[in-house]
Amino acid sequence: MATGNATAAATGTAPRRRRAATVVAGALLLVATVPLVFRAAGSDGVTPVPQLLAFLPWLLVPAGLALALSLAARWRPGLFWAAAVLLGLTAFVRPYGDGAPAPHGAPLARLRVLTANLEFGRATDGLLAALRRESPDLVAVQECDPERCATALDSPAVRAAYPFRLLAGHGASEGSAVLSRFPLRADGAVAGELAMPRASVTVQGHRLRFQVAHPMPPLPASLATWRTELGRLRDLAAARGPEPLVIAGDFNSSQDHAAFRAVLEAGLHDSAGRTGSPRTPTWPARTTPVLGAQIDHVLVSDALRPRAARFLDLPETDHRALAVDLELYATR
Known part of the structure; x- marks a missing residue:
């Protein structure tokens, strides 16, 4: 039984x-x-x-x-x-939007671009170390707080290496900066809750436009703002004119977001994707490179050809930095 x-x-x-x-x-x-x-x-x-x-x-x-x-x-x-x-x-x-035509002729100039989100300025020391180590020519900084980050970027050593700069925004998360070895002038901004300044940069006699990207994250309370601000970056790309364009920063979006793909479809190319790293995560830094999403990008127009991309671990931030080597070609 x-x-x-x-x-x-x-x-x-x-x-x-x-x-x-x-x-x-x-x-x-x-x-x-x-x-x-x-x-x-x-x-x-x-x-x-x-x-x-x-x-x-x-x-x-x-x-x-x-x-x-x-x-x-x-x-x-x-x-x-x-x-x-x-x-x-x-x-x-699979990678999205990687069908750019190869530029013709010899490059007019070579430059290195670095973008870094400092998480409220906490990673300022890490950024300074990366500047010394990587020697980028153009730098897009997000979450550059006015006390620690802005003060450090104004130091004599940084000014000697990067005599040209733009600073925008006043809060720990709102602040952004552009550092340049090349002459630049302010060229407006993309409107947003977080500062997104733009510079017109003269690289060895050739002008390009350099835009910082930092739309709001797609949190439940800020979804509409996120879409709107990515749409403004798309509009900038679509109306860019003949000058080469670089948009670098924390896009708070990946290639699987329709709002980000719309920016690419306006005529830009993702440098990491074109150099063989379309899925390397940049956020959250605590779980990368094993787990995460690539939301930090350097987007370029046709006259700029990415040659290499490197992801950098900075202490005290939830983002990895991205350094990209570019070649500038004559526009057709």
Whole structure:
């Protein structure tokens, strides 16, 4: 009799386990499917879709786990669903917008661009070390607080290395800066909650426009602002004129966000993507390079050709810095 009860209990346990596995698999697939559908539709949707889209490649993990659970539960619809999600995610993991024509002729100039988000100025010392180590020609700084960062950038050593600069914004998160070895003049700004100044820079007799990017992050309360500010960067790219354009900074968006892809589609190219690092994470720094999203970018127009990109770990900030070597060619 006891043996019969044990057999009945075991027989009842297996269906319960399969049902539990089916429920968990369905939940995991739902988490992966919703952002995938919006990605395919070319829309960023509403919270939590934009936040999930930033980590789209990592959704392969719950989708793969759902496939294993569906197999264990003998849930045939789940197997087909998981396979479809995995195929869809794999298709979108490929680099986006990497079809720029190669410039012709010899380069007119070579320059190095560095962008760094200092997280309220905390990584100022790390930035100064990176400037000495990397010797960039143009620097875009975000979250340059007026006390620590702005004061450090005004030191004699930094002024000697970078005699030309722009400072904008007054708060710890709002402040931005442009440092340059080349002559520059203020060239307006992109309107935003966080300062996004622009400079006209003369590089060995050739002018280019250098724009700092720092739209608001896609938090639930600031989604509309995030879209609007990325739209203003897109408008700048679309109306850029004949002069070469660089937009560098913390875009708070990845290639899986429709609002960011619209900036690229206005005629710009992602330097990291063109040099073979389209998915190297820059945020959050605590989990990179294993886990994260690439939201810090250096975007360039056709007259600028990226030759190399390096991701730099700075202490005391939640972002990795990005240094890009560029060649400037004559515009056609």
